[in-house]
Amino acid sequence: xxxxxxxxxxxKNILMKTNTQTQNxxxxxxxxxxxxxxxxxxxFWTGSGENVASNxxxxxxxxxxxxxxxxxxxxxxxxxxxxxxxxxxxPITIVEFSDLECPFCARIHPTLKRIVEENExxxxxxxxxxxxxxxxxxxxxxxxxxxIARLGTNDNFWTFTDEAFVxxxxxxxxxxxxxxxxxxxxxxxxxxxxxxxxxVADIQTDLDEATSxxxxxxxYVVVITPTGQLIPFSGALPYxxxxxxxxxxxxx
Amino acid sequence: xxxxxTLIFIIVAIAASIVFFSFNSGDNKSLTSKSDFDRFxxxxxIDYEGEAVSLEEFRGKxxxxxxxxxxxPFCRKELxxxxxxxxxxxxxxxxxxxxxxxxLAKAKGFTDExxxxxxxxxxxxSSDSFYKSIGGFSMPETIFVNSAGExxxxxxxxxxxxxxxxxxxxxxxKENSL
Numbered sequence: 001x002x003x004x005x006x007x008x009x010x011x012k013n014i015l016m017k018t019n020t021q022t023q024n025x026x027x028x029x030x031x032x033x034x035x036x037x038x039x040x041x042x043x044f045w046t047g048s049g050e051n052v053a054s055n056x057x058x059x060x061x062x063x064x065x066x067x068x069x070x071x072x073x074x075x076x077x078x079x080x081x082x083x084x085x086x087x088x089x090x091p092i093t094i095v096e097f098s099d100l101e102c103p104f105c106a107r108i109h110p111t112l113k114r115i116v117e118e119n120e121x122x123x124x125x126x127x128x129x130x131x132x133x134x135x136x137x138x139x140x141x142x143x144x145x146x147x148i149a150r151l152g153t154n155d156n157f158w159t160f161t162d163e164a165f166v167x168x169x170x171x172x173x174x175x176x177x178x179x180x181x182x183x184x185x186x187x188x189x190x191x192x193x194x195x196x197x198x199x200v201a202d203i204q205t206d207l208d209e210a211t212s213x214x215x216x217x218x219x220y221v222v223v224i225t226p227t228g229q230l231i232p233f234s235g236a237l238p239y240x241x242x243x244x245x246x247x248x249x250x251x252x
Numbered sequence: 253x254x255x256x257x258t259l260i261f262i263i264v265a266i267a268a269s270i271v272f273f274s275f276n277s278g279d280n281k282s283l284t285s286k287s288d289f290d291r292f293x294x295x296x297x298i299d300y301e302g303e304a305v306s307l308e309e310f311r312g313k314x315x316x317x318x319x320x321x322x323x324x325p326f327c328r329k330e331l332x333x334x335x336x337x338x339x340x341x342x343x344x345x346x347x348x349x350x351x352x353x354x355x356l357a358k359a360k361g362f363t364d365e366x367x368x369x370x371x372x373x374x375x376x377x378s379s380d381s382f383y384k385s386i387g388g389f390s391m392p393e394t395i396f397v398n399s400a401g402e403x404x405x406x407x408x409x410x411x412x413x414x415x416x417x418x419x420x421x422x423x424x425x426k427e428n429s430l
Contacts, residue, residue, distance in 0.1 A: 212325065213325055214391060223409075229411075232326060233390045233408070234389070235389065241389065245408065
């Protein structure tokens with residue numbers, strides 16, 4: 001099949017368009033300023049994610065090195081091992097791969113919370129994607145969250161993530177212990193849990209899953225439609241855009 | 253002095269109003285009159301032979317345009333189905349897969365591996381212009397464009413072949429559908 005065709009007509013068209021657009025003397029500089037603001041806004045909102053590409057090596061012994069395709073894996077559908085918020089029987093699921101120290105994850109967190117609160121047909125699953133080479137406390141925060149889930153409750157886990165995202169500067173052993181105590185978790189049991197290599201291994205499994213299904217940075221989100229189709233996206237998308245994805249999932 | 257300042261203020265205010273209204277009534281009108289196709293018609297890409305290909309060349313044709321990359325597992329999984337779609341629909345639809353910012357060796361290496369390099373049109377987008385022009389934020393993303401230049405379906409996420417066929421049928425004349 002031959003696809004190549006002449007491009008001369010197109011180039012002429014571009015020139016004509018350019019001439020038309022320059023007829024309004026004041027419109028152009030204003031348009032440039034407005035366009036600049038719009039582009040800045042778009043970059044701010046849609047380009048807002050942290051990329052694994054900035055990690056030159058595997059992080060947490062994980063994180064796909066830049067430029068190397070992840071080994072394609074089957075996406076693991078939510079199961080009883082997942083942390084779930086919202087209606088557990090909801091037909092639409094948001095699976096978020098997140099890093100508790102990542103500012104963009106902190107930005108999308110309230111957005112997803114709002115989406116789940118407003119939509120009975122949507123539930124939210126949290127999986128770990130700590131980018132340890134750029135976030136030194138991401139793994140320890142993930143481990144602490146897992147121990148709180150194991151020694152406390154699912155609600156405690158979600159409260160911890162809420163608090164972690166608004167207190168990212170406080171992340172550290174003292175703050176984790178303080179949070180665990182506030183949930184009534186025994187300090188000795190908590191200390192034992194955070195030193196359990198099995199917890200780290202489970203987090204590593206989440207991270208490997210994220211990269212194998214296309215995650216290149218955080219937050220990485222996969223929306224599962226009622227028919228089981230997947231709609232992935234990266235970055236801290238604004239509420240309106242996430243709502244549009246949910247609507248597409250609903251109509252899928 | 254005071255009168256002069258007032259006069260300058262009035263002139264500046266009038267000039268600003270003229271610029272504001274001309275901008276709103278003129279430029280916006282031309283923007284809203286654009287078809288979906290015009291959003292990306294200006295994008296020029298590179299084919300596997302290194303030749304520049306403008307999307308403008310495809311104006312007026314039913315198009316299926318897929319944004320993909322080798323790093324994207326969902327894209328890799330569905331890519332061969334686009335080649336099948338092209339074979340099934342023949343000249344009624346042009347199927348184009350646009351690789352996002354990867355070198356020729358990587359993109360072609362993968363399509364060679366699948367054995368589909370010559371089955372449809374593969375283009376490289378080093379500046380990611382096409383993906384940006386359609387407001388992409390998922391991977392893969394595919395648009396189905398009818399001959400009037402309207403995006404009939406903008407699919408975010410991967411598809412099965414049946415869904416591709418369903419959307420492709422929507423962008424061609426009913427009497428020509430499969």
